[in-house]
Amino acid sequence: MSLPLAPIALPPLPEEPGPASVWPASTRTLRSGGTAIGGVPLAELADRFGTPCYVIDEDEVRNRARAWRSALPDADVAYAGKAFLCRAMLRWLDEEGLHLDVCSAGELELAAHTGFPADRIVLHGNAKSPADLATALRLGVGRIVIDSTGEIARLAALVPPGSRQRVLVRVVPGIAAGAHTAVRTGVEGQKFGLPIAGGEAEDAVVRVLGQPRLELVGLHCHLGSQIASVDPYVTAVRRLVGLLSRLRDVHGVTFPELDLGGGFAIPYRDGDQALDPRPYALRVTSELALRCAHADLPVPRLTVEPGRWIAGPAGVALYRVLAVKSTGDRLFVAVDGGMSDNPRPALYGVRYTVRLVGRASSVPERTMTVVGRHCEAGDVLAEDVALPGDIRPGDVLGVPASGAYHVSMASAYNLVGRPPVAAVSEGRARLLIRRETLEDLRVRDVGE
């Protein structure tokens, strides 16, 4: 078991934050020409665990969790488990003092199983099942986020007599932010939350206040994902404080908490914009203090919910080249994974970085497209990337920024089996999640 690391000292904030790297901070180029992470050569990991394989740098996860905690020492930092969850990850987050955002009974049960404190868990979901709500109440989660009006009485009826469940109401502030329409949740016309503009948010607050078994502790909003600018969050603070002010004026209530969700951008390729927690913290907390002072409201305790920002840059996907093919004017490098372990290029058109990580090459680079092994022409992992011209079957390729929304969104497409996850730290590697075997897939098939 590794001990918690000493708190990292963050360097003073530069005027203009420099570009963030797409590789974990522990990445080194070895004398052999290969690449190591957490002190472990990636080629060694590919041999030991097979490919495709996901590698997660424990110290990178811990340092990124600490970056948010030290940027916002008076706030709660709730890691969004949907980005990537497993028992070891939960332990690291618990040791780093984070809270946890879950959106299903499955994520909740896993957290409970590892002993993650239930009062530090917040349950989300636009369509929570009876099992989600029952599990949340049985385990005693700290907060449940109300996402629709119909959910209010349904939840209240499940709360045992004599107790109260703390809840937040998720509101839609009418702010378009995020890298793709599929991940923009701050605007009206999508399935999450209750709009401020249409009055649905205020109506829900009034209904929750009418339920003695629910304790409304504040508002929640989540604008979307891959947001690189602090501006939309500052606008969200203004709109949410505007609603808080109205709720106090009209209904005589004030709340102790405000949850601004996550969505903080990371780079996938050199030059991509990333969100830095320090300017976020500075601008969001000063805007909140200012707006609350103007409205004569108590300043609520802030919660943020980073998922991708903590897990994404800590993960590297490893693939082995199976085929190299030139057709027309295009050069394709086909690897042994693809859209079943990384659906993100197909879903959102995301562009990734790829590096030859197992050996050196002095052959000049050529532009090629790295594709997966699945039965779709759209199974492209990285379009038009520069790789050494002598790439050949057997080579190991590494794809950084793969720690969030890959393994957690992996599928059984073509029955290839989901990849394993190995953790690296201080020169050691250990398996966290084993590969899904053909036997695992077969045992679910119980009919004739």
Ligand SMILES: Cc1ncc(COP(=O)(O)O)c(C=O)c1O
């Ligand atoms: C409610 C909520 N909080 C937090 C997150 C985490 O988002 P991200 O991983 O982009 O930080 C999500 C997913 O977008 C979400 O739906």
Ligand SMILES: N[C@@H](CCCC[NH3+])C(=O)O
């Ligand atoms: N799954 C998305 C983002 C949505 C996050 C959950 N609300 C991604 O891969 O980027």
